[in-house]
Amino acid sequence: xxxxxxxxxxxxxxxxxxxxxxxxxxxxxxxxxxxxxxxxxxxxxxxxxxxxxxxxxxxxxxxxxxxxxxxxxxxxxxxxxxxxxxxxxxxxxxxxxxxxxxxxxxxx
Amino acid sequence: xxxxxxxxxxxxxxxxxxxxxxxxxxxxxxxxxxxxxxxxxxxxxxxxxxxxxxxxxxxxxxxxxxxxxxxxxxxxxxxxxxxxxxxxxxxxxxxxxxxxxxxxxxxx
Numbered sequence: 442x443x444x445x446x447x448x449x450x451x452x453x454x455x456x457x458x459x460x461x462x463x464x465x466x467x468x469x470x471x472x473x474x475x476x477x478x479x480x481x482x483x484x485x486x487x488x489x490x491x492x493x494x495x496x497x498x499x500x501x502x503x504x505x506x507x508x509x510x511x512x513x514x515x516x517x518x519x520x521x522x523x524x525x526x527x528x529x530x531x532x533x534x535x536x537x538x539x540x541x542x543x544x545x546x547x548x549x
Numbered sequence: 550x551x552x553x554x555x556x557x558x559x560x561x562x563x564x565x566x567x568x569x570x571x572x573x574x575x576x577x578x579x580x581x582x583x584x585x586x587x588x589x590x591x592x593x594x595x596x597x598x599x600x601x602x603x604x605x606x607x608x609x610x611x612x613x614x615x616x617x618x619x620x621x622x623x624x625x626x627x628x629x630x631x632x633x634x635x636x637x638x639x640x641x642x643x644x645x646x647x648x649x650x651x652x653x654x655x656x657x
Contacts, residue, residue, distance in 0.1 A: 442618060442620065442624045442625075442626060443624070443626075444621075444623040444625070445602060445623045445624075445625055446622075446623040447623070461600070462600055462627065462650075462655065463655075463656060464598070464652060464653050464654035464655050464656060465574070465652070465654075465656065466573070467575055467650075467652050467653070467654060469600055469650060469654070490572070492569070492577055494553060494648070496604070496623075510550060512550065513552075514554075515553045515554040515555075515604075516550045516551070516552050516553075517550075517551055517552070517553055518550060518551075519570065540648075542570075542575075542577060542650055544573070544575050544652070545572050545573040545575070546570045546572035546573075546575060546577070547571075547572050548571060548572060548573065
């Protein structure tokens with residue numbers, strides 16, 4: 442049985458994106474971050490909604506209006522499509538383990 | 550910021566299903582179980598796929614062929630549409646906290 446907390450040992454250099462399920466307009470993904478952040482001046486600007494939960498580690502997300510949210514284990518939030526955001530901090534020890542669901546997550 | 554591990558104090562009698570996001574053919578749900586199981590002789594037989602991760606507690610799921618899987622924190626699995634299954638055990642202390650994603654999760 443796969444376990445979300447079991448992570449490969451060679452994770453130190455790059456952020457690791459792992460597709461767990463890819464369905465009809467939906468992606469369930471595990472992301473492992475070890476200190477990586479969004480490059481200065483860049484923003485995530487995604488075409489679909491992303492629901493994300495931080496399952497291990499600590500992280501900080503900043504929105505375009507400079508609102509910042511600090512996440513600890515178990516915190517979750519919705520990043521709506523085209524809601525620009527940056528990841529400003531991810532802990533190295535322990536590594537951040539994120540679970541993300543991408544899709545049209547709000548009924549229109 | 551909502552946290553998946555923060556659970557209400559009045560959870561002892563019934564299983565608690567909480568819709569976190571309901572989108573286009575997708576549902577993200579938190580389930581809190583405290584000893585509840587699928588009634589004897591009954592099976593879950595769902596019309597859509599369910600990806601589920603146990604985030605706290607211990608549980609046991611049994612399939613129609615009597616294969617059993619025991620889950621601990623972090624274990625995840627896919628319950629395909631119409632893959633009959635029963636929940637045979639959920640821990641009371643600590644309560645089981647499940648995160649489930651319902652939808653068409655495999656590309657056809």
